[in-house]
Amino acid sequence: MISPDDITALFQRNGAYGFSRWGRPIAPVVFGVEDETLVVVKGALEAVTTLARHDIMETDPEFGSNLWVFFLRDWDELKGVPDMDGLIPEMDALLPRLTKANANQYRFFRFDTHGAIKAGFLFLRMDDALSQIPADVLALGQMVQMILLWGDQAFATTSPLAIHPDTGHTVLRPEIAQIIQAGYDPILPSVATDSSHALRLFARIPPTSSVV
Known part of the structure; x- marks a missing residue:
């Protein structure tokens, strides 16, 4: 107990x-995976939002998408993503720190004026450790960590x-x-x-x- x-x-x-917690419905977008894995990730999100009794939507009126999920091979891949520095402050300084720490995941949230989550960003660098985890297990664990500010x-x-x-x-x-x-x-x-x-x-x- x-x-x-x-x-x-x-x-x-x-x-x-x-x-x-999220103060608005979640509008996800996933980058860097095949269609089969995309279905798994969205299925995990649906399972967690159903548990939370929270909504998923197609489009967020402020951001278009408000849950961004990136699967990467190397942190430097983020340098080529347009407008990323506008979404995540100090992205240029963050990437060297992630590389030096040999990190394989990073989560970042943005909040509304009341402090509720209005956007979330999940970055997964698929190193040997993450690559050995079955896709459904990895997706479920990550969506759990994105549904609340733990x-x-x-x-x-x-x-x-x-x-x-x-x-x-x-x-x-x-x-x-x-x-x-x-x-x-x-x-x-x-x-x-x-x-x-x-x-x-x-x-x-x-x-x-x-x-x-």
Whole structure:
């Protein structure tokens, strides 16, 4: 059973509590994959948004697309993407840091005036480690990490996914699924900076859970 402290830890960033969910429907676009993988990524997004009871749309009125997913072989590929520096501040300075750190993924969010998510950017450099993960597993794990503003260490040591004990399939850990559902409860605010919010999330999680 997950505790309020566990939930608080999932939304800690630089020692402070910070929760944010999408404040508008998600309009995705995916670059750098074949059609088969595109279907898998969009299927994972549909599964997570259905869980959250959140909408997907074709076009965002402000950005056109507001969830950008890039599959890359090298970080330098982003240098050729038009207007990327306008979407992500200091992109030119970011790329050398990602290369030096040998990073294989990077997430960035933009927020509206209230602090709710209005755009998200996911970059996956398909190194040997990521390439060995089945496409459906990789897509599900990444879409989970894009549906909320999780803390910077939320899944550093424990994946949001698990193996179903009966089927052997990879599924979303039940407590993470329930936090996502609770986080999108319309009664709760889209943005929270006080850790008492974690107690409100906890109150919406059933006392027992099973893998779904």
